[in-house]
């Protein structure tokens with residue numbers, strides 16, 4: 642099966658909270674929690690894709706800081722390669738244009754959320770990367 646590249650943004654604020662968005666009832670994986678982002682278009686870099694998607698979906702201007710390890714996951718209808726980036730905000734205010742809701746979440750509370758399956762290893766990896774700061 643073809644593997645679709647999907648980027649997602651781990652946007653961290655000044656309080657070290659992470660922006661988590663909830664997919665709408667009308668989207669695939671309805672009401673699951675995810676990191677905002679979307680499919681990489683032909684000729685687009687993952688980083689440029691993410692800047693575009695976050696502006697489209699949330700009206701936020703972001704910058705990508707660094708890329709984290711990706712996770713390939715097969716759903717019944719699609720196999721995705723989910724590529725996370727740690728990101729910061731450089732402008733805009735959140736407007737929900739596609740998602741049902743958003744929340745700023747402390748790292749310690751991330752794992753308890755009802756994530757899209759492909760995100761779980763990404764959340765765990767992120768938590769490992771910040772563990773030193775949580776201890």
Ligand SMILES: Nc1nc2c([nH]c(=O)n2[C@H]2C[C@H](O)[C@@H](COP(=O)(O)OP(=O)(O)OP(=O)(O)O)O2)c(=O)[nH]1
Nearest residue numbers: 647649669675676677678679680721757758759760
């Ligand atoms: N954006 C995003 N998609 C995710 C995450 N986890 C996860 O399994 N997905 C899946 C859901 C979809 O099957 C696929 C990306 O779909 P999408 O609907 O966000 O992509 P898109 O904005 O480009 O939408 P479209 O053009 O297909 O309508 O990846 C995640 O954290 N963020």
